[in-house]
Amino acid sequence: MPTTTLTTFIRGGLLLWLLCLLAPAARATHIVGGELDLQHVNGATYQLSLNLYFDAVNGQPGALDPELTASIFEKGTNRRMLDVPLPLTNNTLVSYTNPACTTPSLVTRRLVYTRPITLAGQTFASPNGYYVAVERCCRNNGISNIVDPGGAAQTFYLEFPPVVRNGQDFRNSTPRIFPPLSDYACRGELFYYNFGGQDTDGDSLVYDLVTPLNGYSNTVIPKPDRAQPAPYSTVRWVDSLSVTRQIPGNPTLSIGRLTGRLEVRPTRLGLFVFGVRCTEYRKGVRLGETRRDFQLKVISCPTNARPKVVMQVPNRRQPYQVGRDTLRLQPGGNRCFTLKFTDADLTSALTLSLSPVNFTAPLPTLSILQGTVRTPGAPDTLVSRLCFPDCFNTKGKVYLLDVIVADNGCSLPKRDTVRVAVTSVPEPNAAPLLRSTAVLPLRARPGDLITFDLVATDPDNDPITLEMTGRGFTPAGVGAQLTQTASNGQLTGRFTWRVDCRAVDKPLYEFEFTAAAAPCADRQATTLVIPVQIEYVNRPPQLTSPFPGPAAGSPTPPAPLVIRRPIGGVYEASLAGLDLDVDALTLTAVGTGFDLAAAGMTFVPRNGNGQASGVFRWEASCEAVRLNGLEVTFTLQESTCWPQPQTRIVRFEVEQPPVPDFLPPNVITPYQRDEKNDFFELDNVKNNLPPDFCESRFADLEIFNRWGSRVYRTTNRSFRWDGGGLPAGVYYYLIEFTDKKRYKGTVTIAN
Incomplete structure (x- = not known):
């Protein structure tokens, strides 16, 4: 084989081998969608984050990246400014609006890649602004509305303004689009969801639909080391679909320009990807944008009828007419109204809720919030009482209140709404009353138990609370307690204080008790102060x-x-x-x-x-x-x-006993037979052998000849040695005690 042909063959084989190695990555179809986020922290520090939505059912585990790289470019020139490695910091499931509608075929994870970055004013000051991009392949293989979804990539993209304008620091955080859900849509049924975002800077947000970006990553290089600069190619729509008709429907997919509310009534089953752009403006000047790609799965669902709710007006046969009737509430008049709600579907769980349109609290109450209709043992219609509180005050205006009934249909509940117009004048109200059974003055010593009752009532029967505080101290800090019971329209508080050593720091404790009511959010309170005097003197034993x-006045013992x-x-x-x-x-x-x-x-x-x-x-x-x-x-x-x-x-x-001088004998004459100096002995008064004392006791005595050979040994303190028949001469002795004390000397055997 010629050399050129062999080289070509080897190179071709290596390329095929490399492509085989890359094949698993090329098949790593997993991306549901996602978006980039840039939030100002402080100074020149920002937090850059990527939210990547991962198909937990069809996505391959090998496609779950521990790190992705974001690239920052200058707009207009596409000059590369910074490459930022973003580590994976969070991995959670995306929830459903209604957990009961969960389907095992649709499970999405939210992967968060994030890191703080520095955007210095001297570097990021171009009036053109900047953009951030992350490229990753590949999208979910089951997508129905784009060409070659398994080979389509996603470019995560956002734009942000310079951090300096007119020589001054210009701080801005990108808007945060509302977190997505794992919800699916039912064919032929209206699907809606709020993608509306929040902006920490209070900037104006505008939403529109865009074609998702594809970019430069592909099945061969699914995860580039860094993103390429713009422009980025887009995905290709199938059939007659386009940016204005991303999901087949009647109506097709749309988004509220100012609300971010998505709506579609899909007409075709499948899995559909769509793109949303959120653009932010400050004082009419465009700052930047953030994009989100996401998916919507359309399935066949059982037919679901819309529930119904009607409101009955007292002393009138016809129900409340929206747009024609207004409820006018007066002091002493009727403040409760009857609601009837039902559903044509069998075994339908209904939920009533209230939503104020042009006011906040206080809200009226519902006697029944939920129930099931058209099931054995259950009625076809549920009845609830809508009651406005006595303190409800519209302050001369007409308040609008939506009474909403929702069923438990999937994927989203169906609703019916009655918008009620109401005016109300509140009932006149008096302050609560508070009295105590304490007999003043109260004096206590440590160990004493103080108890008394407080009784709070309200002339208007408003809900009341009983509060206890201390002037210059915390009652719980000294062990004081107030337990409360309510009965017969009054609130009774039992004050209990076992006075202990925590109380001797002050001579006087003033406890402040307050009975409070808040009709119409207008706090009314009555306060009672009860002092307790502490008597404590201690004389030393x-x-x-x-x-x-210790001597008198001496600081030390x-x-x-x-x-x-x-x-x-x-x-x-x-x-x-x-x-x-x-x-x-x-x-x-x-x-x-x-x-x-x-x-x-x-x-x-x-x-x-x-x-x-x-x-x-x-x-x-x-x-x-x-x-x-x-x-x-x-x-x-x-x-x-x-x-x-x-x-x-x-x-x-x-x-310790006295230890006299040790004066042992040094000559014995055992061979003279005169009964004088016949023995070498030490345990007597004359020789003053140190006495045994606790740990210092006689251990032994050894006698050696002049060649070092031991000729005698004893452990008896009262020994008597007669020479043992040894020849006359000088001998050496060693005495040891148990505490290692030693005594040495010589004894001579004389003829």
Whole structure:
């Protein structure tokens, strides 16, 4: 094979191999739609976000990108300004208007890619403005109204103005289109949805339909490293469809220019993509735009009849006539009206709601909000009472109120509306009344319980509330509570305060109680103030003991008293406490780092109100030697708000026996048989062998000859060594105690 042909063959094979590798990405059809969003944060910082709507049923998991790149260009010149990697930060399901209408064939996820960016004034100041683009392929393969949907891409696109105008910072955030839903449409039925957005800057928003952008990404390169500059190609419509007829319907898809309300009565089944553009204006000057692509699935639905609602006017056979009748409400007159609502469909769940047209609260009430008709055991018609509150005040104007009945049909409920015109003069109203059972003056000490009742009534039977506040304090912060019960047209509050130590910070607490009503949103209140005086004085308790306390006026206690006893010796002491305020007293004895019982100590207290006593006993043992002394803290503690404990610290030590000079014998004459100096012994008064004391005890004695060989060993403190028949000469001894003390010397065996 010629070299040129071989090279061509190899290159062709590599290209085919690469295309095979790219094939899964080319088949990654998943995009439902989406939009870009740019929000000003502070200074030159903005938050750039991409909302990508993902087909969770048909979309391939491999198409769920962890990151996408947004590119920013200058309009007019298409100069590339910035490429921004946007990481995936959120992944949630898009909800349905009516969850009961959920279909498993239509599940959409909202993927949010976002990152803060800096748009510096010296860089982004072109009067042409700028645009942002993200390119990704491919769209949902099941789309019915465009050519080759599985190979069609989407270019997410928005425009924004310069961040500096006329030498001044110009801040702007793009409008946010209302979040989409997963709703589907029924063939032959009107579908509507509000895509109207919100603008944080208060700019004017205008909506229109546009052909979705395709761009430069494709099945071979579905995810470019960055977007290409404009212009971007658009998707191609099938049949006779166009930008003004994106979904076959009667009427076809339309959007409210100022409201953003989408409407269509689809005539064909299928999955249809559509594009919406939201353009923002400030003081008549165009700032920019944001685009959203989305999909609408049209399915066959069961026939659904429209529900009906009628309003009955008292003393009249004919129902309320919209546009002709006006309800005129006067004080003392009838304020309730009958509503009847029904539906021709079997087992139809109906819901009544009220929507004010040209006013806000207060709204009238409905006795029945929902119910089911035309099912076994249920009526064909439901009846509800519409009642206007006595305080309803139209202030001389005609208020319009929509009474709406909706069924539970899918995909969207059908509705019927009666628009009611009403004028109303409110009933005259008086302020609430408030009284208390508290007997003044109220005085309390810590531990006392204060209770009294408050009774609130309203001459007009308006709903009332009972509130409790404190002047300069929070009642809950000091433990005060107000529980309320309503009965027989009155509201009763039970005030309860178990006065505790939190109250001693102030001598006087003023509790303010308010009975309030708000007819016609006009607050009317009556206030009652009840003072509580706190009486609290605390004198320190007195501790009597054999241990000295701090000197008068001294800020520091004296050094601990030291008490010494020999091993086996006993020490006892009695302590007594007295409190003139008769507070509960507690006497305690606590060892520093040791347990009293383990150290041979006991403390038996007798505690009580105003008086306490205790007996301490110590039998000296080696535990005190091991711990190098025992420190005990005796405390007289009072149970009160500002306790002033009395403390004594005592140190207990064991007296060590005297250790005289060690003067052992150094010559023995066992061979003279004169019963004098026959033995080498140490445990006697004469030789003054150190006494055994706790951890320091005789361990052993060893005797060695001059060659270092041991000739004798004993662990008996009262040993007697007669030389063991060894020849006369000098021998060496070593004495060891258990605390590692050693004594060395020589002993000579003489003839």
